[in-house]
Amino acid sequence: MSNARSCPINHDFNPLGDAYVADPYPIHSAVREETPAFYAPAIDMWVITRFDDVQSALMDPKAFSAAVGQRPVFPLSDEAQSIIKAGFHAYPVMSDCDPPRHTRIRRHNQKGFSARRISVLEPKVWAKATELVDAIAPGVVDLVSALTYPLPAYMIFTFIGFPDEDMDMLKSWCGNRIAFSWGRPTADEQRDIATNMVNYWSYVEEFVAKRAAEPVDDFTSDLIRIHQQDPRSLSIPDITNVAYGLSFAGHETTTSFTGNAVRRLLANRSQWDDLCADRSLIPQAVEEVLRFDSSIPAWRRITTRAVTVGGVEIPAEAKVLLLLGAANRDPKHFEEPETFDIHRGDVRKHLAFGQGIHYCIGAALARMEARIALDLLAQRAPRMRMVEEQDFDFPANVSFRGPRKLLVHWPE
Numbered sequence: 001m002s003n004a005r006s007c008p009i010n011h012d013f014n015p016l017g018d019a020y021v022a023d024p025y026p027i028h029s030a031v032r033e034e035t036p037a038f039y040a041p042a043i044d045m046w047v048i049t050r051f052d053d054v055q056s057a058l059m060d061p062k063a064f065s066a067a068v069g070q071r072p073v074f075p076l077s078d079e080a081q082s083i084i085k086a087g088f089h090a091y092p093v094m095s096d097c098d099p100p101r102h103t104r105i106r107r108h109n110q111k112g113f114s115a116r117r118i119s120v121l122e123p124k125v126w127a128k129a130t131e132l133v134d135a136i137a138p139g140v141v142d143l144v145s146a147l148t149y150p151l152p153a154y155m156i157f158t159f160i161g162f163p164d165e166d167m168d169m170l171k172s173w174c175g176n177r178i179a180f181s182w183g184r185p186t187a188d189e190q191r192d193i194a195t196n197m198v199n200y201w202s203y204v205e206e207f208v209a210k211r212a213a214e215p216v217d218d219f220t221s222d223l224i225r226i227h228q229q230d231p232r233s234l235s236i237p238d239i240t241n242v243a244y245g246l247s248f249a250g251h252e253t254t255t256s257f258t259g260n261a262v263r264r265l266l267a268n269r270s271q272w273d274d275l276c277a278d279r280s281l282i283p284q285a286v287e288e289v290l291r292f293d294s295s296i297p298a299w300r301r302i303t304t305r306a307v308t309v310g311g312v313e314i315p316a317e318a319k320v321l322l323l324l325g326a327a328n329r330d331p332k333h334f335e336e337p338e339t340f341d342i343h344r345g346d347v348r349k350h351l352a353f354g355q356g357i358h359y360c361i362g363a364a365l366a367r368m369e370a371r372i373a374l375d376l377l378a379q380r381a382p383r384m385r386m387v388e389e390q391d392f393d394f395p396a397n398v399s400f401r402g403p404r405k406l407l408v409h410w411p412e
């Protein structure tokens, strides 16, 4: 006889609500303590709250399909749907794709994300970050627009191979993309975002066709070479989808993450001072921010069959929200989990990059960019202070978190 009980319902849990958007972590802790899983009518999703259960779901792609990863949480307007239908032809290749297609495409991508290609990128990250930091003038500065937004965008676009002169246009097309699939944009916003997605998609199609005609030394050309050796194992549309998906995944995530890192470190001044005095602490500080305040505190799945999570029954075809952020503060796994501490010993076992077959393919790149940004800030502006009277503005959505602006006093 099964011990499973039917799912508790939490009518208050709403990731788009003001309190959650401002600070989801007290809510994460409360729901984690209360129950391992519950149904949230506000988003029509079942929510999983504890480390062990989140980890089990990540490690069980047969029962927890990734297919909903990029789907709009709320229904789109007819106008947005018809714009998308007419000009946006993306299909699942990685984050929202299940085996066997996921296995085939991920294997090829893994080659593109080789240690060699990442290490080739490292001096470029240093050079770009140095150029951006050098351009900062003393006074009050928004570190998001000055550094944490342009750096990851530039790096992922360079990695893929998009030309420098197209950066501003590409960045403008990415604006508000998060709201489309993870938030609740107005009908007008949906129309604008859908139009940008179509423009972006056409751009990537043309770009991949150009690389297919003339490969060079970049990630896209690596994939083209794989295609040329065995067209059936990786098609041109597969490559277009990968380039499109990566250009987004590799950009917003790291911008938000680096913003969270600077904010948490400056708010815990003695730890910022420790880090400036001993920059070998930076990799550990990056891990602690991933645990404590990652840019993806929640990610989605859909059940393929009925499952039991911590004794709670979740039906088949249930949309599920995995609270990575709550898992990363689960007292069963982390000592004093609500304390931000770059000196803690148990930090690397967090789930901020997921686990299992969908483990973040850009983790090494994201870590490297954040490490280099912090290193430069610690060298150039150890006396930098956060502007105290500022209201942080976070985008309202179910998965992504990072400040839109981060004002600091940049010293003389």
Ligand code: HEM
Pocket: 058, 066, 094, 095, 096, 097, 106, 156, 245, 246, 249, 250, 251, 253, 254, 257, 294, 295, 296, 299, 324, 352, 353, 354, 355, 357, 358, 359, 360, 361, 362, 363, 365, 366, 367
């Ligand atoms: C700090 C920054 C980042 C965070 C917190 C983050 C987090 C995540 C998470 C939670 C997943 C989902 C894992 C799952 O579904 O089980 C993921 C997947 C993914 N990430 Fe990241 N990510 C970051 C940066 C990046 C970067 C820089 C790139 C690209 C260069 C990237 C590309 C991807 C891709 C393609 C996937 C899907 C992988 C697959 O399904 O096989 N991410 N990431």
